[in-house]
Amino acid sequence: MKKNMGSIDRVIRVLVALVIGALFFSHVITGTVALILLVLGGVFLLTSMISVCPLYLPFGINTRGENKAN
Numbered sequence: 001m002k003k004n005m006g007s008i009d010r011v012i013r014v015l016v017a018l019v020i021g022a023l024f025f026s027h028v029i030t031g032t033v034a035l036i037l038l039v040l041g042g043v044f045l046l047t048s049m050i051s052v053c054p055l056y057l058p059f060g061i062n063t064r065g066e067n068k069a070n
Contacts, residue, residue, distance in 0.1 A: 004057070004063065051064075
């Protein structure tokens with residue numbers, strides 16, 4: 001898969017995942033909402049590591065700043 005995430009996008013996702021993790025492990029968020037957010041944080045971390053967001057593909061979004069003609 002072609003990478004479609006820029007560095008700023010990746011950093012924001014990692015920061016959001018870290019905040020969700022901190023809130024979960026400090027018991028600020030609990031229950032079903034906490035588990036859903038924890039899974040979302042895991043997805044954010046995974047997509048940040050591989051630099052590909054599957055939801056960007058159908059919409060043609062690319063935050064890497066590359067020229068699409070290349």
